[in-house]
Amino acid sequence: MQTVVITGGTDGMGKALALTYLRRGDQVVVVGTNAHKGQAVLDAADTLGAAHCIEFIQADLSLIAENRRVVGRITATYPVVDVLVLGARYYRATRFVTSEGFEANFALFYLSRYLLGHGLVAHLDRADAPVILDLSGPGGDLARIRWDDLQFAHGYHPDEVMGQCGKLSDLLGVSFTRRYPHSRVRYVLLHPGLTATGFTGEYDTASAEVVARMREQGQPVEVALTRILRHLDNPPATPLSAFMQDDAVDTDGEPFDRASAERLSVITANLLH
Numbered sequence: 470m471q472t473v474v475i476t477g478g479t480d481g482m483g484k485a486l487a488l489t490y491l492r493r494g495d496q497v498v499v500v501g502t503n504a505h506k507g508q509a510v511l512d513a514a515d516t517l518g519a520a521h522c523i524e525f526i527q528a529d530l531s532l533i534a535e536n537r538r539v540v541g542r543i544t545a546t547y548p549v550v551d552v553l554v555l556g557a558r559y560y561r562a563t564r565f566v567t568s569e570g571f572e573a574n575f576a577l578f579y580l581s582r583y584l585l586g587h588g589l590v591a592h593l594d595r596a597d598a599p600v601i602l603d604l605s606g607p608g609g610d611l612a613r614i615r616w617d618d619l620q621f622a623h624g625y626h627p628d629e630v631m632g633q634c635g636k637l638s639d640l641l642g643v644s645f646t647r648r649y650p651h652s653r654v655r656y657v658l659l660h661p662g663l664t665a666t667g668f669t670g671e672y673d674t675a676s677a678e679v680v681a682r683m684r685e686q687g688q689p690v691e692v693a694l695t696r697i698l699r700h701l702d703n704p705p706a707t708p709l710s711a712f713m714q715d716d717a718v719d720t721d722g723e724p725f726d727r728a729s730a731e732r733l734s735v736i737t738a739n740l741l742h
Contacts, residue, residue: 540588545664572620607711
Protein backbone atom coordinates (compact mmCIF):
# COMPACT_ATOMS: atom_id res chain seq x y z
CA MET A 470 0.00 0.00 0.00
CA GLN A 471 1.31 3.41 -0.99
CA THR A 472 0.77 6.77 0.68
CA VAL A 473 -0.16 9.40 -1.89
CA VAL A 474 -0.42 13.13 -1.21
CA ILE A 475 -2.35 15.25 -3.72
CA THR A 476 -2.68 19.03 -3.64
CA GLY A 477 -5.61 20.34 -5.63
CA GLY A 478 -7.13 16.92 -5.03
CA THR A 479 -10.75 17.98 -4.62
CA ASP A 480 -11.28 18.93 -8.27
CA GLY A 481 -10.82 17.58 -11.76
CA MET A 482 -7.68 15.54 -12.36
CA GLY A 483 -6.64 15.64 -8.72
CA LYS A 484 -9.93 14.18 -7.54
CA ALA A 485 -9.93 11.54 -10.28
CA LEU A 486 -6.39 10.56 -9.31
CA ALA A 487 -7.31 10.34 -5.62
CA LEU A 488 -10.23 8.02 -6.37
CA THR A 489 -8.03 5.87 -8.63
CA TYR A 490 -5.54 5.29 -5.83
CA LEU A 491 -8.35 4.55 -3.39
CA ARG A 492 -9.69 1.88 -5.73
CA ARG A 493 -6.22 0.34 -5.68
CA GLY A 494 -6.28 0.20 -1.90
CA ASP A 495 -3.74 2.96 -1.29
CA GLN A 496 -3.71 5.58 1.46
CA VAL A 497 -4.56 9.03 0.05
CA VAL A 498 -4.12 12.47 1.57
CA VAL A 499 -6.03 15.19 -0.28
CA VAL A 500 -5.24 18.85 0.37
CA GLY A 501 -7.67 21.59 -0.69
CA THR A 502 -9.23 24.86 0.42
CA ASN A 503 -12.92 24.08 0.01
CA ALA A 504 -14.57 22.11 2.82
CA HIS A 505 -17.61 21.15 0.71
CA LYS A 506 -15.44 19.79 -2.11
CA GLY A 507 -13.33 17.98 0.45
CA GLN A 508 -16.41 16.37 1.92
CA ALA A 509 -17.50 15.31 -1.56
CA VAL A 510 -14.21 13.43 -1.97
CA LEU A 511 -14.68 11.81 1.45
CA ASP A 512 -18.22 10.79 0.46
CA ALA A 513 -16.94 9.29 -2.78
CA ALA A 514 -14.33 7.36 -0.82
CA ASP A 515 -17.04 6.07 1.51
CA THR A 516 -19.04 4.86 -1.50
CA LEU A 517 -15.96 2.93 -2.62
CA GLY A 518 -15.64 1.39 0.84
CA ALA A 519 -12.37 3.26 1.33
CA ALA A 520 -13.29 5.85 3.95
CA HIS A 521 -10.55 4.48 6.21
CA CYS A 522 -7.93 5.10 3.49
CA ILE A 523 -8.38 8.83 2.93
CA GLU A 524 -7.65 12.02 4.83
CA PHE A 525 -8.77 15.47 3.71
CA ILE A 526 -6.64 18.35 4.98
CA GLN A 527 -8.35 21.69 4.52
CA ALA A 528 -5.66 24.30 3.94
CA ASP A 529 -5.01 27.48 1.99
CA LEU A 530 -1.71 26.62 0.32
CA SER A 531 -1.17 30.21 -0.78
CA LEU A 532 -0.13 30.80 2.84
CA ILE A 533 3.35 29.78 3.98
CA ALA A 534 2.12 28.94 7.48
CA GLU A 535 -0.51 26.61 6.05
CA ASN A 536 2.05 24.74 3.95
CA ARG A 537 4.18 24.24 7.02
CA ARG A 538 1.16 23.04 8.98
CA VAL A 539 0.33 20.53 6.23
CA VAL A 540 3.93 19.26 6.13
CA GLY A 541 3.86 18.89 9.91
CA ARG A 542 0.59 16.97 9.82
CA ILE A 543 1.76 14.59 7.09
CA THR A 544 5.20 13.90 8.56
CA ALA A 545 3.71 13.28 12.01
CA THR A 546 1.05 10.89 10.69
CA TYR A 547 2.63 8.93 7.84
CA PRO A 548 6.08 7.32 8.13
CA VAL A 549 6.51 7.19 4.35
CA VAL A 550 5.24 9.23 1.40
CA ASP A 551 5.43 7.37 -1.90
CA VAL A 552 3.88 9.94 -4.23
CA LEU A 553 3.51 13.71 -4.02
CA VAL A 554 1.32 15.31 -6.68
CA LEU A 555 1.59 19.09 -6.86
CA GLY A 556 -1.54 20.19 -8.67
CA ALA A 557 -2.93 23.17 -6.75
CA ARG A 558 -3.47 26.37 -8.75
CA TYR A 559 -6.06 29.11 -8.86
CA TYR A 560 -6.55 31.59 -11.70
CA ARG A 561 -7.05 35.22 -10.67
CA ALA A 562 -8.09 37.85 -13.20
CA THR A 563 -6.97 40.57 -10.81
CA ARG A 564 -3.93 40.71 -8.57
CA PHE A 565 -4.40 39.54 -4.99
CA VAL A 566 -1.91 39.74 -2.13
CA THR A 567 -2.15 37.22 0.71
CA SER A 568 -2.20 38.18 4.38
CA GLU A 569 1.50 37.22 4.44
CA GLY A 570 2.34 39.74 1.71
CA PHE A 571 2.85 37.44 -1.29
CA GLU A 572 1.12 37.61 -4.66
CA ALA A 573 -1.34 34.73 -4.49
CA ASN A 574 -0.37 32.85 -7.66
CA PHE A 575 3.33 33.09 -6.89
CA ALA A 576 2.59 31.76 -3.42
CA LEU A 577 0.27 28.91 -4.47
CA PHE A 578 1.73 27.82 -7.79
CA TYR A 579 5.39 28.19 -6.81
CA LEU A 580 6.16 28.70 -3.11
CA SER A 581 3.77 25.91 -2.06
CA ARG A 582 5.47 23.46 -4.42
CA TYR A 583 8.85 24.50 -3.01
CA LEU A 584 7.76 24.08 0.60
CA LEU A 585 5.98 20.76 0.15
CA GLY A 586 8.70 19.16 -1.95
CA HIS A 587 11.51 20.12 0.40
CA GLY A 588 9.37 19.53 3.48
CA LEU A 589 8.48 15.96 2.53
CA VAL A 590 11.72 14.86 0.85
CA ALA A 591 12.92 12.82 3.83
CA HIS A 592 9.64 10.88 3.97
CA LEU A 593 9.68 10.40 0.20
CA ASP A 594 13.18 8.95 0.37
CA ARG A 595 11.87 6.20 2.63
CA ALA A 596 9.68 4.89 -0.20
CA ASP A 597 10.70 2.17 -2.66
CA ALA A 598 10.13 4.31 -5.77
CA PRO A 599 9.33 7.87 -4.66
CA VAL A 600 8.08 10.41 -7.18
CA ILE A 601 7.06 14.06 -7.17
CA LEU A 602 4.73 15.01 -10.00
CA ASP A 603 4.47 18.75 -10.69
CA LEU A 604 1.53 19.49 -12.97
CA SER A 605 2.85 22.51 -14.82
CA GLY A 606 3.90 23.48 -18.34
CA PRO A 607 7.55 22.49 -18.78
CA GLY A 608 9.86 24.09 -21.29
CA GLY A 609 9.48 27.48 -22.92
CA ASP A 610 11.49 30.67 -22.84
CA LEU A 611 13.26 31.76 -19.66
CA ALA A 612 12.76 35.34 -20.84
CA ARG A 613 9.18 35.20 -19.58
CA ILE A 614 10.49 35.36 -15.99
CA ARG A 615 10.36 38.88 -14.55
CA TRP A 616 13.40 38.64 -12.34
CA ASP A 617 12.99 42.21 -11.12
CA ASP A 618 9.25 41.76 -10.42
CA LEU A 619 8.54 38.08 -9.74
CA GLN A 620 5.23 38.88 -8.06
CA PHE A 621 3.90 41.20 -10.77
CA ALA A 622 3.55 44.28 -8.61
CA HIS A 623 3.55 46.23 -11.88
CA GLY A 624 1.63 45.34 -15.03
CA TYR A 625 -0.25 42.34 -13.65
CA HIS A 626 -1.50 40.01 -16.39
CA PRO A 627 -2.98 36.67 -15.25
CA ASP A 628 -1.89 34.61 -18.25
CA GLU A 629 1.68 35.92 -17.96
CA VAL A 630 1.61 35.14 -14.25
CA MET A 631 0.53 31.55 -14.84
CA GLY A 632 3.10 31.14 -17.60
CA GLN A 633 5.86 32.43 -15.36
CA CYS A 634 4.82 30.08 -12.56
CA GLY A 635 5.25 27.19 -14.97
CA LYS A 636 8.80 28.36 -15.68
CA LEU A 637 9.51 28.68 -11.95
CA SER A 638 8.39 25.05 -11.58
CA ASP A 639 11.00 24.05 -14.18
CA LEU A 640 13.73 25.77 -12.22
CA LEU A 641 12.43 24.32 -8.95
CA GLY A 642 12.80 20.84 -10.40
CA VAL A 643 16.40 21.62 -11.39
CA SER A 644 17.37 23.04 -8.00
CA PHE A 645 15.57 20.26 -6.11
CA THR A 646 17.44 17.46 -7.87
CA ARG A 647 20.76 19.30 -7.52
CA ARG A 648 20.18 19.90 -3.81
CA TYR A 649 19.57 16.19 -3.18
CA PRO A 650 22.00 14.46 -5.55
CA HIS A 651 21.78 11.14 -3.69
CA SER A 652 18.00 11.12 -3.32
CA ARG A 653 15.96 8.40 -4.99
CA VAL A 654 13.08 10.82 -5.60
CA ARG A 655 12.13 11.22 -9.24
CA TYR A 656 10.92 14.76 -10.01
CA VAL A 657 8.54 14.80 -12.99
CA LEU A 658 7.20 17.95 -14.66
CA LEU A 659 4.10 17.25 -16.73
CA HIS A 660 1.55 19.11 -18.80
CA PRO A 661 -1.05 16.43 -19.59
CA GLY A 662 -2.78 18.60 -22.20
CA LEU A 663 -5.86 20.81 -22.18
CA THR A 664 -8.38 18.98 -20.03
CA ALA A 665 -12.06 19.60 -19.37
CA THR A 666 -11.76 20.14 -15.63
CA GLY A 667 -13.06 22.69 -13.16
CA PHE A 668 -10.66 25.54 -14.07
CA THR A 669 -11.06 26.94 -10.57
CA GLY A 670 -10.48 30.65 -10.23
CA GLU A 671 -11.91 34.14 -10.30
CA TYR A 672 -12.49 35.33 -13.86
CA ASP A 673 -13.53 38.54 -15.53
CA THR A 674 -16.02 38.40 -18.42
CA ALA A 675 -13.42 37.98 -21.16
CA SER A 676 -11.43 35.26 -19.42
CA ALA A 677 -14.63 33.44 -18.40
CA GLU A 678 -15.59 33.16 -22.06
CA VAL A 679 -12.16 31.75 -22.91
CA VAL A 680 -12.45 29.19 -20.11
CA ALA A 681 -15.89 28.13 -21.31
CA ARG A 682 -14.42 27.36 -24.74
CA MET A 683 -11.52 25.52 -23.14
CA ARG A 684 -13.94 23.29 -21.25
CA GLU A 685 -15.65 22.44 -24.52
CA GLN A 686 -12.38 21.68 -26.33
CA GLY A 687 -10.52 19.95 -23.52
CA GLN A 688 -9.81 16.23 -23.43
CA PRO A 689 -11.75 14.08 -20.96
CA VAL A 690 -10.23 13.78 -17.50
CA GLU A 691 -9.74 10.06 -18.10
CA VAL A 692 -7.31 10.77 -20.96
CA ALA A 693 -5.22 13.11 -18.82
CA LEU A 694 -5.34 10.59 -15.98
CA THR A 695 -3.81 7.91 -18.21
CA ARG A 696 -0.89 10.22 -19.02
CA ILE A 697 -0.38 11.07 -15.35
CA LEU A 698 -0.46 7.47 -14.13
CA ARG A 699 2.05 6.41 -16.78
CA HIS A 700 4.72 8.41 -14.97
CA LEU A 701 3.55 7.73 -11.44
CA ASP A 702 3.37 3.98 -11.92
CA ASN A 703 6.68 3.81 -13.78
CA PRO A 704 8.83 6.77 -12.69
CA PRO A 705 11.59 7.73 -15.15
CA ALA A 706 15.12 6.60 -14.40
CA THR A 707 16.53 10.13 -14.37
CA PRO A 708 16.18 12.39 -11.31
CA LEU A 709 14.46 15.11 -13.37
CA SER A 710 12.22 14.64 -16.39
CA ALA A 711 9.62 16.72 -18.20
CA PHE A 712 6.78 15.97 -20.60
CA MET A 713 4.32 17.90 -22.73
CA GLN A 714 1.52 15.36 -23.05
CA ASP A 715 3.37 12.30 -24.39
CA ASP A 716 6.46 14.12 -25.66
CA ALA A 717 9.62 14.31 -23.55
CA VAL A 718 11.12 17.74 -22.99
CA ASP A 719 14.92 18.11 -22.86
CA THR A 720 15.77 19.06 -19.28
CA ASP A 721 19.36 19.82 -20.24
CA GLY A 722 18.29 22.70 -22.47
CA GLU A 723 18.18 26.45 -21.87
CA PRO A 724 14.73 26.46 -20.18
CA PHE A 725 16.29 24.44 -17.34
CA ASP A 726 19.38 26.60 -16.92
CA ARG A 727 21.23 25.68 -13.71
CA ALA A 728 22.43 29.21 -12.99
CA SER A 729 18.86 30.51 -13.23
CA ALA A 730 17.67 27.70 -10.97
CA GLU A 731 20.26 28.63 -8.37
CA ARG A 732 19.31 32.30 -8.68
CA LEU A 733 15.68 31.47 -8.01
CA SER A 734 16.59 29.18 -5.12
CA VAL A 735 18.54 31.97 -3.41
CA ILE A 736 15.70 34.45 -3.95
CA THR A 737 13.19 31.96 -2.56
CA ALA A 738 15.24 31.19 0.54
CA ASN A 739 15.55 34.90 1.27
CA LEU A 740 11.83 35.47 0.81
CA LEU A 741 10.90 32.60 3.13
CA HIS A 742 13.47 33.63 5.71
